[in-house]
Amino acid sequence: MESISKVIIIDYGSQFTQLIARRVREAGVYSEIHPCIVTAQEVKAMRPSAVILSGGPASVGDADAPALDMGFLQLGVPVLGICYGMQLLAHNMGGALASSETREYGPADLQILKSCPLFEGIAQEDASRVWMSHGDKVKAAPAGFDVVGRTETLDIAAMADESRNIYALQFHPEVHHSVDGTQMINNFLFKIAKIKPDWTMSGFIESVIRDVREAVGPEGNVVCGLSGGIDSTVVAVLLNKAIGHRLHCIFVDNGLMRAQEVEEVSSYLREHFDLNLTVVDASERFLSKLAGVDDPEKKRKIIGYEFIEIFDEEAHRIENVAYLAQGTLYPDVIESISHKGPSAVIKSHHNVGGLPEKMKLKLIEPLRELFKDEVRKVAMELGMPDSIVWRHPFPGPGLAIRIIGEITAERLEILRKADKIVQNELTASGWYRKVWQGFAVLLPLKTVGVMGDGRTYEHVIALRIVDSVDAMTADWVRMPSEILERISSRIINEVKGVNRVVYDISSKPPSTIEWE
Template structure:
């Protein structure tokens, strides 16, 4: 049995980052809504309460049931989680008179707490809260302070329950990973044995037991997630897996043919279906991004279903769903609010009357890549940038037409090929081109033009939950801009997006 940490989500934008930091220690953890989490069994070694945009004083404050947790396993409350622990036991939490947002210096010199083992006596932390703990209950003890926050960290006497009013999971808390390791490894005593190899062994055995001799159909996209899911299932059930790759007409330039060629060398049984005309016809006149997603998702279901019906005795639908998809698609009274619909989470099973198997649903994107590498999948394929499920349909702002797809495919191919040729591609998390619903005046030769604008986007990230824009060299941007304007008919202006996430998202729609 694998040791695990449960993270109860109260809606913080950083909740998934807590999970990632713990996974980086080779310790397994799960994120669940604060009001809907599994029973505390012997595999659960500790619980972390996340931050939240809520205040404990709000009428609709998020109130967890910690009766079977607190005192039974170690607990770490972060920000709102810490304030709730204090408030629920008759301490005082009040609106702060001073701004407690941003960098602060934490004083732990007087602390003998195991939570701060190996951490500097003064260390930088990141604050992000409006309320503050002004009075601890009698059975609590203060174990760290800042210049403005007296009760920056506390412990409940005689039980392994801790609270901190800063975020150890973010980059700006310079020794935050050490603090989390102290809690997870030292206090909770979790074994650090959750590795890609152990995941592969465990998952293949579970798939064999779950699927037996049943047949599975899997939708391939050409991306990392579905490919790793396909190879993992192929190791478990071999020829009982059939993969279907649908061309929705919204793929990258020449991607349908290129991906099918790649799969030939991976021993996967793949059926390619070109349904581009159908998708483009159904998208005529549609500009709303959510409607576009729904149409693309619906058409994919219907095309995929029609092809799957040609197979006999299929009982399971395989999907490349990963953990952020699962978390973002669950919203319980606020936590992990759905930013956009995910057509690969739900929808298909109801239409197809198949049971669902999702071997990667517990992995973050970088973990999927590590598993793929351990499976022997080529680095060229594993290194591909993430690509949205609806494809270029959500990178074409406004109506999707065959001509607008052609323009974007041509521009995007120049951008991506240039990144590869310049040696920049592998250092970037995700890059792409967006076709804007904007036309502007230009001059080409002796003629005045009125043509389209494209935006280039490139970001650094680890899991797509937060992202910073990439400072691409000016000379590189100048060359790409020049190549796109000269070679792509219909474009006379190129801009570069320098927004980070948050507040912007990586994709524009």
Template sequence: MSDARSPLSPAEPAERVVILDFGSQYGHLIARRVRELGVYSEVLPHNAPLAQILRHRPRGVILSGGPASVYEPGAPQCDPGLWHAGVPVLGICYGMQLMVHQLGGRVARAEEREYGPATLEVEEPGRLLAGLGPRLDVWMSHGDRVETLPPGFTVLARTAASPFAAVEGGGGRWLGVQFHPEVGHTPRGREILANFLYGVCGCRGGWTMAGFVEEAVPALRRQLEGARALCALSGGVDSTVAAVLVHRAIGPRLACVFVDTGLLRAGEVEEVQESLVGLGIELRVVDARDRFLAALDGIADPEAKRKAVGETFIRVFEEEARQLAEELGPIPFLVQGTTYPDVIESGGGAAATIKSHHNVGGLPPDLAFRLVEPLRYLFKDEVREVGRRLGLPEAVVQRQPFPGPGLAIRMAGPVTAERLERLRACDRIVREEIRRAGLEGRLWQAFAVLTGTPTVGVMGDRRTYGEAVAVRAVTSGDGMTADWARLPHEVLDRIARRLANEVEGVNRVVYDITSKPPATIEWE
């Protein structure tokens, strides 16, 4: 059936704040910070109509930053009706400039750009900067600045290069800051956001993962209405938490299926089976290795790989559902561990599509299930907390993320059985050495990549022609941004030596020291 998505919304939180995303790399971070402060938040596209925004009954609206200049033709705008909706609005960076621009002020190219730390001099704190003192360290990232304020606006604070670094208008309902309170480089940014949420918007707080779990189970029970469901369980924290939530709601009416795609890491099937022992969930393992390899035959484009894997996943589940239906009766629902970053990166918000996650952008239009996605609006750290609330083992909760398309997107170029075995061996060595060094719990992910780059080497006094392998290790809070991990040199040395000595066809190893942004965590 088409248009079959039926995600679980988090039980209509009593309070919510809407973030309008203007293409900022930090839009998701604003949402996380708001949630950390006890208020549910959701990201909408910058051009969302006012009616769509108001359907969320927001206590406040936050306009994110963005790369554009408000005075350029075609620059992103928000619905101008927002200014007359009676909802408090906080504009951050581009969001502040847009507020000024739409309400009659002037924004222009700055003679002196501000990128990095700056000192905020508070002139009149108002409610936004109340209790924070006369000076604040803030983080700037802009090449434009406000030159004149709209009628009725006042200055709250300035920096050496920005005479209007924090402003207020509209009787205190419209607030703007040129800096980024959502990033860690603004030490008291959380307090500024808290002042907006509680001092300006009148929020009371109360959004917690304990509350989510308490409301999610009965909401799932209502959504499924006595029907059976099939869960796409990969063994990762997302799908496992989703499965346990649904199992709490409908019990044995949930059938969990694990597909061996042949794109998995060494020992993955056994690890997944062991991780579910004691959870009361029965797991059916489907061997579809040959089918996935055939679906990927000759495909080199990363997006095409993701879509091929996504569609093959669904077809396998449809066939498994038909077999189960013969035994148990109709199964109209498919449970997935889709999370908010999956949706955002797949172009489900305002951001451009970074990569199509197989469980979002890779889904076919004629999907024969209604989707149940209880984690669709949660960030990864929230999913982990839900897992703890459900009593899952810490080994499951802290399991490093592994992409749904698996090793297919950790090798540049076509996927072959030979390259899969090579990459599996490389990945096993990287994971073993990270674990041996006691670093696993400190890293978001650590893995090997077949770069597809041919490289000349010398081994045993002979010239070799092999493939360069890249090692990638990052630290992160939610996977939306990440920093490359400063692994000890001796660990990198052991990894490089083992890869060259133990894996046929590898004669060069490089370490990826690129953060996200500008790179993504995965190479494809």
């Protein structure tokens, strides 16, 4: 990435750090997040165009609080401190801090006190709504800094040292609640750092193809597990462009996919992208292993283990395979590196659980620099259809965790038919692209009903339709009643064995998106 502009974000543990990176990238500038244990010398080697210091939950005065490497201020590039980053700058440059009586969390009105490149294009006469989340505050700005913004509760909400190109905000411009936040970030990038917006998906694709060819060489083979989801599909198409049929894609049909999913995805990828694709029908193998199992964690472990075994068996049939391609995304990478260092890693990520260690293959992760929305942009650049680009998230264990209780061929058939109706109606009504996820769940109970002149005692389908940005939180969607009525009517009339449909109106948290 040395050939393009780069903003380095130093992560002090804020819940909004990823948002900073996303806002910078949305402006067409490449950004990377690094934990606050990174040194200024290491950052210098990255050749940054600017540095942003993130917020964080600590108090600067605490003994174990993350510190500021003052070398960041000697790199010769503009620096922007946000929240904790502003407090670090004040504390280390001769200013003074004070503890707030209560933590300030929520909206505030920023009054711009002085013209400043950071606020260019923002009306000074009107208050700008911003989002606060802090426990400490700057009581006195360091020498050389002008106080350029205040709020009703903060005398110093923004400060700037234009001669040294150091700027700081006590609020969070990266969250959408800060009305002019995007303008402020863009001003920092383009007015202050004078960065060229040269981060494009077409350029990314070219660099991946070049790097993969160089890494794999003229004779090496790569194996890739396809799930039908957008991440693994984009990886497969990208690598196919780089090395052609030396990429061996393996699609394991575990019998737990949605209606016609395996056929539709595999045929499309073969016909339109000429993928070297092997589809392994292992449905009977999976269903036999899952027979009589109703515990959700046991289901997951069985499915994960069998997938690894089958993938391993198929991969060993291919000669001269040295690489495994995975759809690891940038959030996976970030979450595997704690801002406090290796001892506090949140979680380790391996998209294909256990495979890298078991198979002794080198990893190729072409999407490890991208967020989910950027993966979709790559997919569109590659000419993929909307049905793949905007496909709703689908869990690795498939329908197994949408069938509550034991999995049988009969129950799978009921759920597939019901879920297909849900997908069809969401698409036909224009709601598919409006929601994060919508699906059917088969419950482990039967209820009394009446059909015609007879009494029935049949299955219950629950509808789960949620909206989200990143799946960390989600809210149930207030769907138009006529659409819910149509879905319910079709399922009850068209899916044999179902006589009742209910709608899940739980949010995450406390509930999860999936039922198991």
